[in-house]
Amino acid sequence: MYGFKRDMLAVLGFTFFLLIIPRILGNDYYINTLTLSLTHAIIAVGLNLLMGYAGQVSLGHAAFYGLAAYTSAILTTTYSVPLPLGMMSGILVSGVVALLIGIPTLKLKGHYLAMATLGFGVIVYIFFNETIELTGGPSGFGGISRLQVMGYRFASDISYYYLVAFVLAGVVLLSLNLIHSRIGRALRAIHTSETASQISGIDIAKYKVFVFVLSALFAGVAGVLYVHNIAFVAPGSFGFNFSIELVTMVVLGGMANVWGAVIGACFLSILPEFLRVFENIEIVLYGAILIVFTIFLPEGIAGGITKLFLMMKPKRSDAAGKE
Amino acid sequence: MQQARNDILSCRGLVVNFGGVQALRSVDFAVETGSITALIGPNGAGKTTLLNVVSGLVNADQGTVKFREQDITSLPPHKRAVSGVVRTFQNLEIFYNMSVLENVMTGCHRRIRYSVVDSLLKTPRYWGGEKRCYRYAERELEFVNLMDKKDTPATELPFGSQRLLELARAVASEPTLLLLDEPAAGLNIRETGNLGKLIRRIRDERGITVVLVEHDMDLVMRISDSVTVLNFGEVIAQDVPLEIQKNPQVIAAYLGEDEDT
Amino acid sequence: MKKPARYLFLAIAVVCLSITSAGADDVIKIGAIFSATGPASPLGEAEKNTALLLQEQINAKGGVMGKKLEIIIYDDESSVDKAVSAADKLLKKDNVVAVVGPSTTPNTLAIEAKFEAAAVPLVSCAAGEKIVVPVKKWVFKTPQSDRLAVARILSHLKSRKISKIAIITVSDAYGQGGREMLKALAPKAGIELTADEVYSPKDTDMTVQLTKIKSTNAKAIVSWGTPQTGSAIVAKNRAQLGMSVPLYLSHGVAARKFIELAGSAGEGILLPAGRLIVADEVPAKNPQKALLTKYVKDYETKFKSPVSTFGGHAWDAVMLVVKAIELGKSDKPADIRANLEKIKGFVGTAGVFNFSPEEHNGLNESAFEMVTIQKGDWKIVK
């Protein structure tokens, strides 16, 4: 019913695909790049729930990613809190901050909402940068231990990659489940018409805050995974630029499409690796790709793929549906 | 007014100002349980504003709204919807990013109750809820005769069907009071005829009280039990249809409007 | 259409060949990670250019121990994440014997652990003292530490009997390093800080901070930044506010660019600097003289832009690695590391390096001269 089996199969296929990539590629120097792009994908999937489905823009999501990363890093390193507890606290801090900031912020609309989230992101970034005793300031915070679960230490890059791949698959599955529920419908309803949603008994303020917090939690999960992988953290990774990059991932991948966010995140995180041979021209190409993709694929890469499939399918119901 | 009768909705002394314009000036308006009440008046008389105040989209500057003996004046719209006040819109507010079926399922939002955790993990409660939701939605689509279009994207429906879809979504949320804002606008004669029958069935089969803002006088006179006339933000008459047609004040108000347009 | 296709094929073939020949015995591969783009690009650009220059020069002279020197340079775009993936590539794909860079402290700290694990030496071009204190077995660095620069400024202040200073630093890793040192060392030297102001790297106006400093009774201002991150503006705004107390800047300012940007406002400022920018003035008997003059000339002819101390840091890093290889006649990472620690009296652009197992920076206060700007040119303060 409602494509659950299809989703399940897709997620399984996706997980399988992620697991065999390293084997296909054979070499392992890019494993960290892959891990990082999957980490970004976790944030993008959450941001897509907020932006693509519920239609609420956030230009400050890097802040939640950073809050969780720093919280877990500081707790486990400076205060020797056990790793699982530190990581849980990191994710929780992201969620709680999202709740507190979300309640007043999500009353704003459109560009004003964009501005407010942007401002929040800048404030958090400055906080990372300036509370030197706590965060280590601009030069960063090192000596963070790598992830360890029940005695198993994710020492090798490949084991960490598998871990992040499984978490991403889980996040994708949860998101797909959410989308195909009354809550998912409520979110999509808010996107098209806030009035009609209210009339259908949907508490729009509550749902907006809910999805904001959920997306912050996803960003938090990504944050703790990031920090216990790189074992180092500096404010530069959580600035305004990264928030914008996250939004770009979602839009370029395809709004309101869980898979789109994954594709967008991987595309934008891996693309620079391919552009690297062009050295200085890289940045120009990157800009050009953004422009060209948006012009020719307005519904994102996932949207483009879907369209391609529809075009290949025999056209039978087309004439009936249109006026 | 007539305290003896059983009113589902009663508004007292409603005043709404938009900047310098007084859209409603002390309006009293009551709807009898189980009736089909029409709200008519020239353009700009304040009909839609009154619906907005009742459904909670606009807050009244003064006055109270009572629904089933409870004061709902300060309730937000979604809470009013939950307690049974639901409406449709003149300019169609359907969810264009969904299929026909999903639109109606969204209307069932408050009738199925399972938690976030249920939906994330697809627990049996989720499945139970979704199955019920699906059944409810199918029933309403059959009711408005859109079953064959259930998987069509809502944007691809012809205008008349979109009106029916909005109606189905409203009915799906099991209201006790349904407010319809010009449901016949943009429909042809045949479609209007069907709509009239449908509104009657909504009241007769579902026991839903209906308030109807409408310009199509034929439709109003044919289906409504009571008619309230608004002009310049004031109620100028409230009576059964036959009497309203003879009311000199009402005729004057409408003639006045004709001169304007 | 056919011709370009053939060229393309040839190009690919050449690339493939060069990749497969990478493991060949007659090539020594050194990796480099520089911030050639992004906020730290003024550092990375000069470093990258210098590395390219050295590669060309060394190979023209027959390479290292008769083998060709290949420097594989990656741009980390001033980002920690990119530095990490660049390090992975150098260590796992390119199998380099040593790595020079990165340009910034956070990027160095982020990848240190990888080099410890892979047992490949890293010679950083970043200033932060944290990089080599405490000493990590596989990590070295070439720029003079903030501690030395600060100590040099403080002793100069004392010689002028100044006991109250205000500091204004840029809020990036470089400024943070200076700020922490100043706050730690000034009280020990009996110097009081009357103000501790900060500005962001991209700020364009420091009048406000300087006005605040003006209202304290500081007898000197110490500012930590680079020409591109506000130091020139600090100098300009100080002149505009008519402040007469001396302005001390960090060694990162030592570049001709600063004079160009600060204009007349730069006259009379003081800073501790390596001898690179005052190469002309260095007395002929100084061991650094010859190499400084040559590097300045070579760099400026090839790249048509003035040298900066940052390029010098890369010069030192590459040459130290080369020196270590020649010293031990081995290009094995472990030998390079061991021999780096044995290097004594190595003359570089930043000073004379003396490494030991306890000392991975190898410089002391004598690496600095106090310099000033007179009539639009750097002058050593005697």
Added chain:
Amino acid sequence: MGISSYLQFLISGVTMGSIYGLTALGFTIIFNTTGIINFAQGEFVMLGGILSVFFLKWFDIGLFPSILLAVLATTIIGGVIERFAIRPVKGASVINLIIVTIGVSIFVRGLTMIFLGKDTFSLPHFSGNLPLTFAGVAVMPQSIWILAITLVLLAILRLFFTRTIYGKGMLACSYNRKASSLVGIGVDRMVLFSFLISSLVGAIGGVILTPVTLTSYDVGIMLGLKGFSACIIGGLGNPFGAAAGGVLLGILESLCAGVISSAYKDAFAFFVLLVLLFVKPSGLFGQAKIERV
């Protein structure tokens, strides 16, 4: 700190604020005709400044001719951007338009970096770099230039929007694009025009600012951010609100830096911004009912 310190803060604030205001003005002009928040607006400011530097260096034609040339060149670039990046996505969703302008800003920044280098450059002051001192407060002649040119520009724009046929046409587009095209206003041309004007305004901002602040290929990011904030404070869509918002933001920053903490000055400025938005969700001078998204 004496009163003169506070006056000094105020003057710094107003000087920087004028530039934020000019950037914000550029945002508003494009927003009004197209509904786009042009994230490449900061690049126009950057181009105005950096091109002046290079024209002065290359052609050796004196400061003011170089400046004129730079402004002209930037305006043409603005037009080219509209024609080749913005027009092809006409009618796309707001978020897609934003991504396109982000792409444009990266592209322009990248080209500047490749052709003009990654270094920082300075431009001579228009008239002398000796400060004028009033009651212990130093004012740079350039600050007076900045203020004067900003005010003149505002006055000219006001005349343009209220008196000329093009200006009125653009205003009409901002109220209702469909209706405008129905009454014969060439919407495409108006959009092109709005890009020309806002790149012109941005370039002028860059030109008058650079003698004070120096320039490099990446100064546009921060200026764009501040300009966007300024036009939100002022209330999106109101050009004069945007200018006022800019000045307000400038003063806010310098007072935060002066009175509270220079380390947290941007944080405080944005914090005040957030509080302001929570209290007045559509900016200081915005109309509450207008919703474009």
